[in-house]
Amino acid sequence: MARVLIAMSGGVDSSVAAVLLMEQGYEVGGATFKLFENEDIGITERTRTCCSLEDVLDAKSVAHKLGFRHDVFNFGLQFQKDVILPFAEAYACGETPNPCIECNRSIKFEKFLERALLLEYDYIATGHYARIEQDSATGRYLLKKGKDGSKDQSYALYTMSQEELSRTLFPLGNLYKTEIREIAEKKGFVNAKKPDSQDICFVKDGDYAGFLEKTIGLKAEEGDFIDKEGTVLGKHKGIIHYTVGQRKGLGKTFGKPMYVTGINAEKKQVFLGSNEELFQDTLVAGNVNFISIPELKEPMEVTVKTRYKQAEVPATIYPREEGTVFVKFKEKQRAITPGQAAVFYQDDIVVGGGKILKEKE
Secondary structure (H helix, E strand, O other): OOEEEEEOOOOHHHHHHHHHHHHOOOEEEEEEEEOOOHHHHOOOOOOOOOOOHHHHHHHHHHHHHHOOOEEEEEOHHHHHHHHHHHHHHHHHOOOOOOHHHHHHHHHHHHHHHHHHHHOOOOEEEOOOOEEEEEOOOOOOEEEEEOOOOOOOOHHHHOOOOHHHHHOEEOOOOOOOHHHHHHHHHHHOOOOOOOOOOOOOOOOHHHOHHHHHHHOOOOOOOOEEEEOOOOOEEEEEOOHHHOOOOOOOOOOOOOOOOOEEEEEEOOOOEEEEEOHHHHEEEEEEEEEEEEOOOOOOOOOEEEEEEOOOOOOOEEEEEEEOHHHOEEEEEEEEEEOOOOOOEEEEEEOOEEEEEEEEOOOOO
């Protein structure tokens, strides 16, 4: 009997995933990750956050009900080094990072798989809405969208390696969220109606700038708002408060709608312009990982997402020097943001993806 260790967040998705694995005949074990203490991220009152004691207890309750072992893995040091610090460094450079992707890359798959193999498990599993299949022609493992398009999480999983894909199970890939909750209620799980987690787990109330200033100690230094001609339009309160496409929260009025169109971290400048200035038809992606192909050797027609909740749009990707990829969209796209991910698809298959790089100033 194959052994699988499932990551249990305390939520309904991973709990039902455990049920499905048992029904499929696997020997199941459960693990919840301890990534931080609330005090370490500036939270002193009792509040609902990822990795809370309540989450651990919910996961243990489900494991006990289903009759399998549950452990807690402390990945706090790795999370601080691989997720929180790069998050802060990206904002300091004028980028808008996606820490969930970095957490998937370094913690949920790399470190978790490493630990599972040490404990002699054959596979790891998570409650992600995505699918893994092996291509019979090439032998490569493919990452595919989840059946529930409204919950599909393939965008945040593009960093997975062939080894990780070969050792990972996504039991929820062919189910809809409504079906998941029905199963949880029938099983009498304590978390059957637990709401889905929102925003970034280690940032309270989505206040990224406040987290960076109060918890990380990243000082927000004033600088100039400028337009594309270089005209100074006023002072801003620090680049960590802004992201490309932002209109609200600028702290000033300009007599017409103005949007953040770019950030120059070295000069502490935030560029403002019209909505039309936010549109562009190219980008360059770095740190690219390909899944359906070993490498990109020639132009390929794909669809691309540049944000998690964004619809895919047609584009052509071209190989570039130093492992970067040049993306040419069929039509101009709004607010392409350095630090976010560009993920490439063909139908429901993830071709690969990479981090959107800043244009040279």
